[in-house]
Amino acid sequence: MANSFLHNAFNRIVEARERQARRYVNSALLRLDDTSLAALGKSREELRREGASNFPL
Numbered sequence: 001m002a003n004s005f006l007h008n009a010f011n012r013i014v015e016a017r018e019r020q021a022r023r024y025v026n027s028a029l030l031r032l033d034d035t036s037l038a039a040l041g042k043s044r045e046e047l048r049r050e051g052a053s054n055f056p057l
Contacts, residue, residue: 023053 026047029037037043 019051020053023051026050026052027054 029040029042030044030047030052032040034044037047
């Protein structure tokens with residue numbers, strides 16, 4: 001029982017950090033121009049939909 005609790009807790013922490021990292025990257029990508037975003041296969045609307053957070057650089 002303790003192993004499953006720790007395993008679940010660890011997985012939730014990892015998932016939360018992945019979401020946080022994704023928001024950080026999206027924020028950085030939103031600073032690029034539209035041509036650069038298109039070259040990466042991304043759009044501003046897509047990045048905004050996924051969420052973005054302003055973290056200090």
